Amino acid sequence: MSENRYRPRFHITAPTGRLNDPNGLFIxxxxxxxxxxxxxxxPFGAKRTGWGHASTPLQGEGAGEWTHHPDALYPDAAYDANGCYSGGAIRDEAGNVHLFYTGNLKETDPATGEMARRATQNSVSVEEVSSGLGGVxxxxxxxxxxxxxxxxxxAHYRDPMIxxxxxxxxxxxxxxxxxRADETGAVVLYxxxxLERWEFAGELGFDVSSAEPGTSPDLVPGGYMWECPNLLSIRDEADGERYELFIICPQGLERQVDEAGTTHYASSDQCGYLVGHLEGTTFRVVRGFTELDYGHQFYAPQAVAEQGGLVPDSYLLFGWMGLPAQDDTPSVESEGWVHSLTLPRRVSLHGRTLRQRLVLPEIVCNRVEDHSMPDVGNVLHASELxxxxxxxxxxxxxxxxxxxxxxxxxxxxxxLSLTYKGDTRVVPCTPGELEIFVDGATVEITAQDGERAFSIAAFPTPGTRWSRIEFNR
Structure with a gap:
């Protein structure tokens, strides 16, 4: 039996300690x-959030297997001494990559004498990323x-995405x-x-006068904070039209079960998307809020375009297979790490609905499917119609x-109803492709040709490994 029975082979985990949001994706x-x-x-030292860094070739030898590099960011500047929080990456017109992140600083408020958060938005230039050091x-x-x-x-003002x-x-x-000051969630636009001088354009407003519903109860969700926004231009495969895909993570939504038995907002923190058009600071919604993933652990996704141009046809998306304040997992004591990222998912828009396809490692794609893969590690894979x-x-x-x-x-x-540790999630699902990938303590499932997704940090019984995926009709 492998010494690391929980650590996945093809999902990014921190070598030691805690991992959360994916950041700064680029190719x-x-x-x-x-x-x-x-x-x-x-869990032994003080919280000192920085940025880890891993890479993989997209094709050929080693595709889908991750190389870890030295950490890219550590909180040691005057404006980020309490954490280099989430952010994104962008190429300038010369092709140079810049990372943007939120600097977190806790300082004493002179008026009250209490500790207060100071959030700032900062950038980092990236050089020599192909070097042995993984970049400067x-x-x-x-x-x-x-x-x-x-x-x-x-001061809850964070996660710049450019x-x-x-x-x-x-x-x-x-x-x-x-x-907002009234403790409700929003997204602002600059x-x-x-990439140096940023003008505040205003808060995004939402026009739902022509919106069709998504799969969630709300056309636009509420919540006390909206984290990790992505605003992405994308070409719809069905009608060829350009839309804006707006991904947000609203916190504070309450679990609901509707008359059909469908589960909504089941996790403590949510993630979903709207489809529409941005005009100035008004987002004209054409399809309302739909949860991006219905599983038990999924949050804070980030996407990168697979190809150039202002309106890509598809993106690669990663999510965090964890949730805030859910860090007590068997992997901490036994192997010294907690949480992973999802596999990369190829996301596209079809009929104003997002489809997510797992980008499987080539070593998995090249195998004859048998629902168990003992020579690859603690891995299972199945695809059914x-x-x-x-x-x-x-x-x-x-x-x-x-x-x-x-x-x-x-x-x-x-x-489709799915249960882990007694927590059952039920979502609408019609015929189409189903895919299941199990890798160490991760289970990812897509159904209805990728329109439904589930991410679960699932642990086999202590002292065991995965055996099989079993189907019954």
């Missing part, structure tokens, strides 16, 4: 670079570029997750022509314990 010479929030001393990362001497929140917002502006109002646009017949499937370990179970029913509107 360089056919190599995908992924940064991530990292606390290497967890230099903080911008002009940091902070955005020194604190705009008026009317609290893309080129397809409307031409400026060369670049930045969205930041925010909390624009810049040079759901039709107009009831199907149950289970992920089983070598103790014959059913760790994850699911039932697909074609009756009525169709549904």
């Amino acid at each position: 360089e010479d056919g190599v995908l670079h992924v940064f991530f929030q990292k606390d290497p001393a967890y 990362f230099r903080r911008n001497p002009n940091n902070p570029l955005i020194d604190g929140p705009a008026e009317g917002y609290t 893309t080129r502006d397809p409307e031409g109002a400026a060369a670049y646009r930045m969205v930041i997750g925010a909390q 624009r810049s022509d040079d 759901l039709k107009q017949e009831k199907v149950t499937f289970s992920v089983i370990d070598t103790s014959e314990s059913v760790v994850v179970s699911a039932t697909y029913s074609p009756l009525g509107q169709g549904s």
Whole structure:
């Protein structure tokens, strides 16, 4: 038995300590670079959140297997002494990569004598990323570029994500997750022509007058904070039209079960998307809020375009297979790490609905499918076509314990119910491709041709390994 029975082979984990949000994705010479929030001393040392760094070739030998590099960021500047928080990556017109992140500083408020948070937005230049060191990362001497929140917002003002502006109002646009002074969630927009000087354009507003519903109860969700926004231009495969894909993580939504038995907002922190068009600071919604992943651990996703141009056809997306304040897992004591990222998912838009396809490692793709892969490690893989017949499937370990179970029913509107540790999630589901990938303490499932996804940090019975994926009709 492998000494690391929980650590996945093909999912990014921190070598030691705690991992959370994916950050700063970019592709360089056919190599995908992924940064991530990292606390290497967890659970023994003080919280000192920086950025870890891993990479993999997208094709050929080693594709899908990760090389870890020295950490890219550590909180040692005056404006980020309490953490280099999440952010994104962008190429300038010369092709140079810049990372943007939120600097977190806790300082004494002279008016009250209490500790207060100071959030700033900062940039880092990236050089020599193909070197043995994994890159040289230099903080911008002009940091902070955005020194604190705009008026009317609290210090919960973070996670800058930058893309080129397809409307031409400026060369670049930045969205930041925010909390209003009344403790409700929002996203704000900035624009810049040079990645240095950022103009506050305003808060995004939402016009739902022509919106069709998504799969969630709300056209636009509420919540006390919106984290980790992504604002992405994308071409719809069905109608060829350009849309904006707006991904947000609203916190504070309450679990609901509707009349059809569908589960909504089941986790403590949510993630979903809207589809529409951005005009100035108004997001005209054409399809309302839909959860991006219905599983038990998924949050804070980030995406990078697979190809150039202002309006890509697809993106690669990673999510955090964890949730805030859920760090007590068996891997901490036994192997010294907690949480992973998802596999990369190829996301595309089809009929204003997002489809997610797992990008499997080549070593897995090249195998004959047998629902178990002992020579690859603690890995299982299965792909099935759901039709107009009831199907149950289970992920089983070598103790014959059913760790994850699911039932697909074609009756009525169709549904897929999935259970882990007694927590059952039920979502609408129609016939289409089902894919299951199990890798150490990770289980990822997509269904309905990628329109439904589940991410679960699932642990086999202590002392065992995965055995098989079992189907019953």
